[in-house]
Amino acid sequence: MAMANFDIKSVARLSRLKLTPSEEKMFENQLSDILNHVEKLNQLDTKNTQPTINTTGLQNTNREDKILPSEIESPTKALREARNQYNNYFKVSAVLDKEAL
């Protein structure tokens, strides 16, 4: 059974979510219910069926390679909603440590 490998802690980590112990318990039960429901798809033989990712059948849609005017008129407006900014840039926490460099 797939459920044996369902580890709520690792799924939360993959999802970048922090859960409390009581949330872990609740979600583990609820997600197991849902996964059991979708198991019914295994009743169907799909060996010779192609998957559908997009119903339009569109392949690559290209446009002319030129810069279009931005919908957001200015850097100030683009930065307006950011909590932290510096010198007209979004400011984020460091993702690389000095040792690694």
Place this chain on the structure above:
Amino acid sequence: MISDLPLSISGLHKNLLAHKYSAVDLVDTYLSRINAFDKNINSFITVTDDLAYSQAKIADRLISDLGKDAFKEYPLLGVVVAYKDLFNIDGVRTTAGSKVLENYTAQYSATSVKRMQKAGAICIGKTNLDAWGHGSSGENSDFGPTKNPWNLEYVPGGSSSGSAAAVAANFALASTGTDTGSSVRLPASFCNLVGLKPTYGAVSRWGVIAFASSLDTIGQMTHTVSDNEKIFEIWKGSDDKDVNANYLKNAVPTKNKFTIGLPKEYFDDGVCSEVLANLEEVKKVYQKQNIKFKQISLPHTEYGTAVYYITAFAEASSNLARYDGVRFGNTRASFGPEAKRRIMLGSYVLSAGYRDQYYVKAMKVRSKIIEDFKKAFTEVDAILAPVSPTPAFKLGQKTDDPLSMYLSDIFTVNANIAGVPGLSIPSGFSKSGLPIGYQLMGPKFSESTLYKLGKIYQSNTDYHLKKAIL
């Protein structure tokens, strides 16, 4: 104050032209109703008084300058619209019903919003919803549940809960929604409104906050089929910013003789007897107009919810990955429980070792469901089906059991999976006075056929003219 608010655009335009009232009077009346009643219904997250008055003044000036030509140039002139709070409107708070965006002010407007404004529509506010469009009852909003104006103990349906309640309560003449699995059609049927889920790709979604990109469509709710079509006419068509939007070259021409299919899988014991009896009455109305019916089968219907939830959650986990609190909004700690469920399940079905077992399997069954519809539409022009197995359910009835909530969408998800249009139309009331609606589905880009069939029904019935008493 206006005592008889319009229920149709044509009625509105007649009265505006005759100076029976002005667009500013309309906004006054809607705002005073919102102030008086919305504390009980909770259909709005943000009311945009200033924007509404400024657009109403422009509408009044155009009518006095151009007379009846104003309505030719601006087909939605003076139409007061409530937008689901997933539609970005430049300078207006846009929350997606989530605490993550509770203080976010949109930095641009969606294509659909711009097209509405260009057609003369007035924005009255942003409506409540299940956060991110995740839900079937409106109860997953971080801003509190919306109540059904027909009975405040019942849900209005979701996820476009506030949009349905606002029009049913006469706080606006029309509203916008999004439909990824049911979210326009279900609330429309629970609130006695017409709701369209267009063909996938018929209407640009650019600027509307995404839930599940291979299923998402944007639609509208109105009292009449003809108003619904007027908005669709403004919305449809290509947009360089949404490459899937390609309506014009694909539209299916409409006919004069119709055969409607009755899929046996949609008329089983899972549907309550009142809804089945109602569908029987709908069928009689059409038969009187010489429309033929034919039994058909969509054999993979029962697998729809499983395909839907794998696909929708996988795509939601990817779309919601952008909310990191860096460029806008709060951090991921602000996600509510339903978003967390969907992000985690989506991440799981896409993760190494499980992708083939769940996601790819669902994509393959999706192909089988598409084949069912293709085959059916070689035999019939449209399909008649229930929107929901029951009328609106009580607030709180399904909140502890997410799976039972997901199964409310059993008759609507397949249209999204196949990318075909679905139109929900009011068709009467249950014994306890709750609205019931029926659904017509058609081949891709056959909206004009669905609208024609809807207009035939509404010209022979008057359920859509009944108003909720607040």
